[in-house]
Amino acid sequence: MAAEDETLTPSHSGRFPAADNDKDHAKDDGIALPAHVAGSGTLDRLVDTARDYARAAASENTLKAYARDWAHFSRWCRLKGTEPLPPAPQMIGLYLADMAAPRTKIAPLSASTIERRLSGLGWNYAQRGFTLDRKDRHIATVLAGIKRKHARPPVQKEAILREDILAMVATLPFDLRGLRDRAILLLGYxxxxxxxxxxxxxxxxxxxxxxxxxxxxxEQGALLTLNAKTGWREVEIGRGSSDRTCPVHALEQWLHFARIDFGPVFTRTARDGTRALEARLSDKHIARLIKRCVLAAGIRADLPEKDRLTLFSGHSLRAGLASSAEVDERHVQKHLGHASVEMTRRYQRRRDRFRVNLTKAAGL
Known part of the structure; x- marks a missing residue:
């Protein structure tokens, strides 16, 4: 039986799509023997091992983004009649300016996207044995001007609140796929x-x-041990007040009926929805699931469908928990794995902002 359709969305929105024959990133990972050392079977195997560890230093999505950044910049250089190596701060400054104010009908990139691409270039140059001096005036002053002229406050995704998540899971059927998606939403929230x-x-x-x-x-809940962006952490998810809203119960239901006792927790299902497959779900499925359930539940029905789809994403689950959990901020900070309470507050879409009134405390 064929697997359920997991259509992938385009992953690259840059100006010049990467060509199939651009393998610079894959060929040149910067890990090799010194020129004066003769190769051997043992050393060659160690080089392969070191390359595996080097690739594990960043997530797969990050490495893909860095590869796209390099492909985009390489094509830009060739269109301008130059090469990306060695790094030339003057050309990189022009590259930044072209992304911010292109002389074509292509829309300019945001200041945050430009800065992220510059970080990608710095990483790629480091892997190729070069150092990109971001403090060079040709780069630093252009970037500072772009940020001063074009930078905007970050656009935050809408939080999925308690009443929203309950309405969303209520739209899901009770077949195998519905059990899986219900567990995903409740556990993620x-x-x-x-x-x-x-x-x-x-x-x-x-x-x-x-x-x-x-x-x-x-008995009291589920303990998740995660290798997250900020390192290993444990997340305790207690049982809910009822089976209908309990994330642990939803997880147990999915695991039982999907007959999963080894390997990935959330897998794809057969097209007819009668059995779970071995293949792990893509994180893109969660983004699509959230948007689909937001529409089905009628959340923010006061807005056009296009705007509603733009407002919600995977991060809406994290923002929803941070905004809905009425506990001390320190507990939310630990739960989300944030290094500072300031980061946690960015996720809180509704909170008592003036609970501490320093104006009155100062005697005014």
Whole structure:
């Protein structure tokens, strides 16, 4: 039986799409023997091992983004009659300016996207044995001018609040696929999890090479051990007040009927929805699931459908927990794995901003 359709959305929105024969990133990873050392079977195997560890230093999505950044810049250079190596601060400054104010009908990129692409170039140059001096005046002053002229406050995704998540899960059927998607939404919401953290979960430690963590189901709830962006952390998800809204119960239902006791927790299902497959879900499925349920539940029905789809994303689950949990901020900060309470507050879409009134405390 064919698997359910998991149509992928285009991953590259840059000006010059990467050509199939552009393998610079794959060929030149910067890990090799010194020129004066003769190769041998043992050393060659160690080089391969070191390359594997180097690739593991950043997430797969980050490496893909860096590769796209390099491909975009390389094509830009060739169109201008130059080469990307060695780094030329003057040309990089012009590249930044072209992205901010292109002389074509292509829309300019945001200041944050331009800065991210510059970071990608710095990483790529480092892998090729070069140093990109971002403080060089040709780069620093152009970037500072772009940020001063074009920078805008970050656009935050709408939080999915308690009443929203309940309405969303109510739209799901009780077939196998519905059980899976219900567990994804409730677990992601109660855990304040990222999309990548949800789909990378395994049943046990070391079940699969690409695991990003594992779960332990206990009497009082579920303990998630995650290898997240900020390092390893544990997330405790307690049982809810009723089976209808309990994320742990939803998870148990999915695991039982899908007959999953090893490997990825959230997998694809057969097209007819009668059985779970072995293939791990893509994190893109969660983004599509959230948007689909937002529309089905009629959330923010006062807005056109296009605007509603733009407002919500995977991060809406994390923002929803941070905004809805009426506990001390320190508990939310630990739960989300934030290094500072300031980062946690960015996720809180509704809170008592003037609970502490320093104006009155200062005697005014």
């Amino acid at each position: 109660a855990g304040g999890l990222r999309r990548s953290e949800i789909v990378s979960l395994d049943m046990h430690k070391d079940d699969t090479p690409d695991s990003g963590g594992w779960i332990q189901i206990m």
